[in-house]
Amino acid sequence: MDVDGVNILARGIAACGPEGVVFANLDLRVEPGELAVIAGPGGSGRTSLLLALSGRLRLVAGHLEVSGHVLPAQAAAVRQLIRPARLRPGCELEDRHRVREAITERRLISGASHEAVAGALALVGIDPDRAALVGDLHPADQLLLAVALTAAGTPSGILVDDVDAGLPLAARSRVWAALREVTRTGTTVLATATDPPSGDAAVIRLPANTLDRREGAR
Template sequence: MYVDGVSIVGRGIAAKGPEGVVFANLDLEVSSGSLAVVAGPGGTGRTSLLLALSGRLPLITGYLDVSGHVLPAQAKAVRQLVRPARLRPGYELEEQHRVREAIRERHLISGASLRDIDAALSLVGLAPDRSALVGELHAADQLLLAIALTVASFPAGILVDDVDVGLPMASRAQVWAALHEVTRTGMTVLASATDAPSGDVEVIHLPAREPEELPTDVFDLLEEDTQ
């Protein structure tokens, strides 16, 4: 499994939601095949920035290039390159599905082969009970399952929101280690967390601000991702 990951360059970018600007005057660079972490307290615009970098939230100003595709004009192409594994709210695994049902559904919708899904599960170090409900899995295993199901279709990049939320330190380390393994395929990982992990990570810091609210059209774009 090898993927040509996305690279990203942003200069002076800004976006807004119903309550106003969620981030502004932001410069960033993300290397192909890197683990890039949007870090900051809850409500700083972490999710909005992930959405913007993947063509799912329009900018109000600034320049943003994702592997030669300039946003917002080429947002549709960018959405095909960068796929969400988890985005909150709006894009998470259905807890009432059994693991085998989640696997089968992703196989049918994304076209990922069952063999590739098995390989992706192995890549992130997960061997779940396939008869268990997704909601019965440990929170870290739920997240790893979502990551594996997204990786299996070989996108150029993946989005993983709120990596550290609700996880004890040992589980956080497990998930970060799995995301590092994903980058070894060449895939770019765009994640968000309160604090970035140590090691080989590209960190995008966001300042504290009021809690963000996402535009309603964002949820329409997330719905498109499941079709």
């Protein structure tokens, strides 16, 4: 798997929700093949920023460019480049589906081959029982299954919301390691978390109101 990851440049971006401003005056840069983690407490706008950076939430101010595509005018093109593995609420694997059904559904959406799916599962280090219910898998395996099925379609970027939600420390470490493996294919991974990983991730902290709130970029 060899992917040309997206790059993202944002200057002074802002977004509003039903209750007012979600984030404002935010500058950031994400490089191709980078693990970028939007970190902050609940209600800080993590998921909203994830949606905005992928062309799924319209900004009210600022400049946002994704691999040469300027938003909002070219949001449709950006949505094709960056695909969600998990977005909460609304975009998650169905608990009542069996693993084989989840694989079939995602293959129909992405056009990925059986070989691509097998390679992506190996990449993130899981081999789930195809007859098992998705909801019966360990939460880390549920998340990594969603990541693998998205990565199998070789998008330029992948969205992974709430990476650390409900996971003990060891499981979190395993998921972050798997996401780093995905970035080694060239894919840009945009994730959210309450507690970001240490090491080579680029961390975008919310709330943020100064330039380039990034730590530990590779």
